[in-house]
Amino acid sequence: MTDSPISTAKHHDILVVTSNNPPVNALGAAVRQGLVAAIEQAEGDDSIKAVVIRCEGQTFFAGADITEFGKPPVMPWLPSVVDTIENCSKPVVAAIHGTALGGGLEVALGCHYRVAVPSAKLGVPEVKLGLLPGAGGTQRLPRVAGVPKALEMVTGGGMVGAKEAHDLGLVDRIVEGDLVQHAVAYAEEVKDIRPLPKSSERQEKVSNIDPSVFADFRKANARKFRGFEAPEANIKAIEAAVAKPYAEGVIDERNLFMGLMTGVQSRAQQYFFFAERKASKIDGIPEDTRPRDIRRVGVIGAGTMGGGISMNFLSAGIPVTIVEMAQEALDRGTGIMRKNYEATAAKGRMTGEQVEAAMGALNPTLDFNALADCDLIIEAVFEQMEVKKDIFARLDAIAKPGAILASNTSYLNIDEIAAVTKRPQDVVGLHFFSPANIMKLLEVVRGAKTAPDVLVTAMQLAKRIKKVAVVAGVCHGFIGNRMLMPRQVEATKLLLEGTTPEQVDRVHVEFGMPMGPFQMADLAGVDIGWHRDPTRIENIRDALAAEGRWGQKKQAGFYDYDDKRKPSPSPRVQEIIDDFAAKQGVTRREISDEEIIQRTLYTMVNEGAKILEEGMAQRASDIDVVWVYGYGWPVYRGGPMFWADTEGLQKIVDGLKSQEARMGEDFSFSQLLLDKAAEGGKFSGK
């Protein structure tokens, strides 16, 4: 079998089994077949006393091959491969580097011993794909690492480092230097030890477990798990490991796994895994485009956005020059940045030294000319075209040749901004989401003249600062905020027609959004974008703003808030709504939850389809990435476009048609949506 990704070589009496399946040694069919053949080889050869399983390339097995999911299964499947390894009559040692993830860790747990390099990481991220470790992992992991840690790992999907893994008993020895050499030496040490230690036979860590562990764990994490099916299935599987013998526990695991695998949520989450990776690929750009070198970043504006943006670069070790117009604003901005870092340190997520290193790499100044040596300059000032144009003209005069000039605008036309410079090819939009040091999304706005290497630099830099970047075209609000608009328009009209802010928000929260449109308005500030003339009252928002009901910060907005920011329905808001309805001659009626979904979520899908047909997003999955990472769309629904596919596009069209008259001229159909619905098509998978 020359083309098998699995090869074997004898080092004296140790058989070294090597997987070479780039990029991440996913456990596809050929790998599984090769592993079983290698164990058979070891069994059949008396001169072999022990086996080492290792991987070439960047990592140990990163799990099952996700691209095989949903296709007809090819034997042998992973659970039986792991069993074959564990049942080998000769000791098997896993030699781990990179990341042993999911099925990869399950293979390692099937081995009798595990050695790892200090940089290795181990985890079971299946929950992020809407799944559970289905190759015996839910039964072996608690037996080796203990129930509390197993619960945390299977439901959180995070990784543990080699040292912690060693402390937990997941790794038997940490080895420095040549991994193969050490693993072979380890195999020599253990080759004669019998009985072989089998993870599946260990009972001590799953015996005498107080069942309240599970109830407490569920309670403590209820908020985090809300809406997701996989965490609960993972918990049930660990419960089975405690309550039942191994042989029965794995049957429970299998049933729970299949239940998840055939559900919509895991399809959505697997789709999203690939969507996120696809987002970094830019259409129409030569493959060999080299990024520009970014050594120092300039940020204009030390407000909430400017400060948050700066922190991203500082945390990644990139020095930042931050410019403000007045000393007081500069001090306030940098003070907040320090406070944020110190809060992170207080939670143990940063050391005091790291805080000082980050703040030490910040150069706060009132001197605009200090931006002259920056390789990337991001403007984060007031959202007004004239202000931005003025800044870009000044930047054009002082920035060094080849510097990238970026605007953090959330709506404005990048081409118009670029036109005031003599270097529109260097201008790009970098739209961060608030709080900019936390939110993962970055919309990279591609202007008509933005150079390919500027885009490539932006995408690469996004990775460096741990953001997920999506390319958007120039249109009002780009991808995310543009789709917010129809939702806002219809939500507000629904208030007049008969619903309450509570009903609209409840429907959105039940759908899985972190909050509804009115809760979001109160959080962001009802006064944002307000014309500031209290006598000019043209809509409900104007009326609220005129009365100082600016949202949470004033303890009054669409809701009333108590001292702890707990919202309650506001009789005053209801009066304002009733007043407006009366003035506009709207007869209020009972509004169904379904109508709210049709008018606030289906309209978003329609807008997303327009964005696609206009080429403002490269692909439907990019829109989904924007909504999951920028606005908290529940990932178990994949994003608005994937969700539309699961609803059925004809159902979306029919729903919108049923509301067309009510929505009036605010609404028009996307031709792409109509066409796709008519041909029975989908947005995803194209």
Ligand code: 3H9
């Ligand atoms: C599982 O194991 C189920 C079992 O319990 C039960 C079975 C019965 N399969 O992320 P990157 C691709 S579920 C197929 O950019 P990095 C990825 O799409 C699995 N393909 O690299 C990308 O392709 P492209 C549990 C995979 O260095 C390329 O590899 N395991 C898989 O930033 C590079 O990926 C997981 O969930 C896969 N499993 O990060 C681990 N993984 O170049 C998922 C990656 O065409 N993987 N690809 O865009 C990861 O978390 C990261 O890829 C990893 C590397 C940390 C490994």
